[in-house]
Amino acid sequence: MTNLDELRKLEAFADDEEFLKALREVKTANKARLAAYIKRTLDIDVDIDSLFDVQVKRLHEYKRQLLLVLYIIIIYQRMLKNPMMEYQSRTFIFAAKAAPVYAMAKNIIRLIHAVAQKIAETPQVCDRLKIVFLPDYCVSLAEVIIPAADLSEQISLAGMEASGTGCRKLMLNGALTIGTLDGANVEMAQEVGDDNIFIFGMTAKEVEERRSSYSPWDIYHTDQEIRNAIDAIRNNTFCPQEPSAFQSIVQSLLDFGDHYMLLADLKSYMATQDRVNALYKDEMEWTRKSLLNIARSGKFSSDRTIREYADQIWKISPIIPE
Ligand SMILES: *Cc1c(COP(=O)(O)O)cnc(C)c1O
Secondary structure, eight states, rough: OOOOGGGGGGGGGGOOHHHHHHHHHHHHHHHHHHHHHHHHHHHHOOOTTTTEEEEEOOOOOGGGGHHHHHHHHHHHHHHHHHHHHHOOOOOEEEOOOOOOOOOHHHHHHHHHHHHHHHHHHHHHTTTEEEEHHHHSSSSSHHHHHHHGGGGGEEEEOTTTTSOOHHHHHHHHHTOEEESSSSHHHHHHHHHHOGGGSEOOOOOOOHHHHHHOOOOOOHHHHHHHHHHHHHHHHHHHTTOOOSSTTTTHHHHHHTTTTTOOOOOHHHHHHHHHHHHHHHHSSSSHHHHHHHHHHHHOOGGHHHHHHHIIIIIIIOOOOOOOOO
């Protein structure tokens, strides 16, 4: 417990089927515990055999919870169009908090709830898609959610996240990451290897180069799926009782120039989510990568960080108590 790098020794079990089976059972038990919590607090039934897709963090536009919502809407629309379409069933688990005055964040939270309700009411999709938004995100809740995650969403616009800590908590608990090359994701990719993490989207440099000429309208006009998703938000599909409830979201994506460049990364994000689904079908291979994520997360110990500060910046040495 005082030397997290020891986790590396788990790599020796990466091809041990018995071990991987046991690891999978731990994850399943953690998913069952979260499912019970969801049932208790929200009275929603979730399928623990579905992929638990988790985005838990402060609600902020740069963290792009809305990017995941757009993806869910696109899948929802594909399923409506083609009810027989194959799709790995998923439970999307959100938790987030935002300052009371952060109106856009509140509006995004409301949209997540509205899409969740619409999906729950639609028989063709509700057996394969489910959205759960857990209230009151805090450390105690994180302790129940994070060990139950299959997939960790770390999808901020490259160049925006200084570091992030949630990403490592999820890695340490065996979630696979889908993320941009932003914040600590960069170091995580280096540690775990490109084959064991789902990286998508623009780099910080590409964001910078593209920004001056970027127009979300170009994407809106050329990509029909993306257009349909935004139009569904605009046309009150998700909030018929209050027209224009989500007008500010549509405006920020189009009229105000999509500052966090969601539409620019959406196609790459969708293609990468397809790869996630394909891998999840292969239980052993998924669990092997999960194990490698755990085994290679030792670097992200806070003990290691503090030791480095002590050595390199503060130039102090530990006092060993007698
Ligand atoms: C880890 C944590 C955060 C920070 O999450 P990020 O993904 O790094 O933004 C915020 N709130 C709680 C309760 C946490 O446990």
